[in-house]
Amino acid sequence: xxxxRGLFDLAVIGGGSAGIAAAVTAARTGARTLLIDRHGFTxxxxxxxxxxxxxxxxxxRTEPGAVIANPGFASEIAGLMIHATGVGPLRxxxxxxxxQHPVDFVRIADELIAxxxxxxxxxxxxxxxxxxxxxxxxxxxxxxxxxxxxxxRKLIDSSGDAVVAGLLGGGSVMSESPRLQRPAYVFGVHxxxxxxxxxxxxxxxxxxxxxxxxxxxxxALGISFRASGRAGEIFGSIxxxxxxGVSIFNPLDTACLTDLEVRGRRIATQVLRWLCAxxxxxxxxxISHWPVRAGIRESRRWIGEYTLTGTDVLAGKRxxxxxxxxxWPMEFREDAKGPKLRYPKGNRPTGIPVRCLRPLGIHDxxxxxxxxxxxxxxxxxxxxxxxxxxxxxxxxxxxxG
Amino acid sequence: xxxxxxxxPNPTELIDWLNDExxxxxxxDFPEGGDLAGAGLDSMAVMQLVVAVEDRxxxxxxxxxxTKANLATPITLxxxxxxxxx
Numbered sequence: 047x048x049x050x051r052g053l054f055d056l057a058v059i060g061g062g063s064a065g066i067a068a069a070v071t072a073a074r075t076g077a078r079t080l081l082i083d084r085h086g087f088t089x090x091x092x093x094x095x096x097x098x099x100x101x102x103x104x105x106x107r108t109e110p111g112a113v114i115a116n117p118g119f120a121s122e123i124a125g126l127m128i129h130a131t132g133v134g135p136l137r138x139x140x141x142x143x144x145x146q147h148p149v150d151f152v153r154i155a156d157e158l159i160a161x162x163x164x165x166x167x168x169x170x171x172x173x174x175x176x177x178x179x180x181x182x183x184x185x186x187x188x189x190x191x192x193x194x195x196x197x198x199r200k201l202i203d204s205s206g207d208a209v210v211a212g213l214l215g216g217g218s219v220m221s222e223s224p225r226l227q228r229p230a231y232v233f234g235v236h237x238x239x240x241x242x243x244x245x246x247x248x249x250x251x252x253x254x255x256x257x258x259x260x261x262x263x264x265x266a267l268g269i270s271f272r273a274s275g276r277a278g279e280i281f282g283s284i285x286x287x288x289x290x291g292v293s294i295f296n297p298l299d300t301a302c303l304t305d306l307e308v309r310g311r312r313i314a315t316q317v318l319r320w321l322c323a324x325x326x327x328x329x330x331x332x333i334s335h336w337p338v339r340a341g342i343r344e345s346r347r348w349i350g351e352y353t354l355t356g357t358d359v360l361a362g363k364r365x366x367x368x369x370x371x372x373x374w375p376m377e378f379r380e381d382a383k384g385p386k387l388r389y390p391k392g393n394r395p396t397g398i399p400v401r402c403l404r405p406l407g408i409h410d411x412x413x414x415x416x417x418x419x420x421x422x423x424x425x426x427x428x429x430x431x432x433x434x435x436x437x438x439x440x441x442x443x444x445x446x447g
Numbered sequence: 448x449x450x451x452x453x454x455x456p457n458p459t460e461l462i463d464w465l466n467d468e469x470x471x472x473x474x475x476d477f478p479e480g481g482d483l484a485g486a487g488l489d490s491m492a493v494m495q496l497v498v499a500v501e502d503r504x505x506x507x508x509x510x511x512x513x514t515k516a517n518l519a520t521p522i523t524l525x526x527x528x529x530x531x532x533x
């Protein structure tokens with residue numbers, strides 16, 4: 047296959063939920079678009095990290111029934127996923143979520159991308175350099191053959207880690223560990239017990255018993271199991287922090303990430319071994335797949351023309367230049383005591399101004415997804431995939447508009 | 448209020464304690480017979496609960512204790528703890 051040549055109208059860095067939305071939206075206007083991802087498939091957290099729930103798709107409401115918050119790409123993806131899995135939105139506590147299957151997500155993304163003749167996909171590529179050349183961006187792509195260069199008029203950073211800010215040398219901020227949201231390690235399990243509420247509670251008791259007896263590490267406290275929607279398959283999720291279990295974790299540091307991946311697998315293995323030995327309903331269960339990478343909730347964020355704040359989210363603030371609605375409560379995963387949710391007054395949605403997608407003082411660059419301009423608290427709401435679809439779509443439209 | 452370690456909680460004290468421990472976030476007027484699962488007492492929160500109960504009342508809740516019936520409301524949960532402390 048020939049490397050892409052010539053000048054693209056738009057390059058989208060990172061093919062997660064925001065990047066797919068951005069690239070497909072831009073390409074649908076006829077813009078010549080390049081979507082770049084480091085894995086062998088797109089989808090990011092929702093595929094490579096096995097995060098199996100679309101959060102933030104629906105409005106918060108007390109009445110029964112799920113109502114889509116953002117029409118457009120988020121709604122389109124939700125429809126395709128429901129068609130694929132046969133499972134609609136679920137009310138969990140006070141929120142409506144859409145269970146999604148990572149395997150379906152990969153295929154849906156492939157089909158959406160393939161349907162756009164002006165959209166080119168480049169997988170297995172890390173962006174290793176970005177610079178301004180005349181009136182366009184020069185992007186260095188690193189693959190196994192070495193460094194390749196592509197040119198694009200406009201750029202969208204949907205990398206999740208504000209990679210472009212790192213390469214340009216500034217304009218970003220990152221919360222420090224241990225305040226940084228803890229990563230999630232999600233893995234697939236087959237042939238386990240049914241995931242009825244009763245058996246989940248029983249399993250929780252077995253986990254605590256295992257920790258008490260020293261059979262499994264204390265890090266396993268808070269592990270949860272949820273049905274995948276496919277026969278015999280469940281997903282296990284563990285929130286993890288740094289190697290000492292308390293403090294230092296840096297999602298940009300490959301040594302930290304290495305430690306995280308290895309520990310996630312070790313804890314999951316120990317938990318499964320314990321449950322298999324201890325419970326009849328778990329005795330045939332086995333780990334059927336590992337994530338390509340651990341799920342990162344929070345990383346480096348851009349500083350934009352406006353920074354959405356936790357106060358904005360609590361008040362359900364609206365803006366004249368809003369491009370999407372954030373509806374997910376601020377979900378804090380800062381410590382081992384489990385998730386803490388902060389809901390906005392009156393379940394109000396919060397507007398996300400287009401200024402949050404505009405890095406301060408840099409032309410022809412937009413940002414989408416979890417690394418848009420938001421403070422630590424607001425990021426705990428806007429990071430979810432349902433909202434990332436919406437900010438991605440908006441960035442794609444703004445970049446080529 | 449100074450409470451002996453051995454004294455089991457009444458349902459209202461239990462509601463306050465669940466909030467203080469951060470196991471759940473219950474409204475100030477959460478009823479003694481209110482639905483704890485609906486208020487967020489899922490399998491993850493239950494693990495926190497078991498650890499916190501062990502710290503506070505020095506009793507061990509095992510897998511056989513963690514049934515939907517025992518964890519249904521502050522009343523049933525208080526009864527479970529009382530049964531273990533007596």
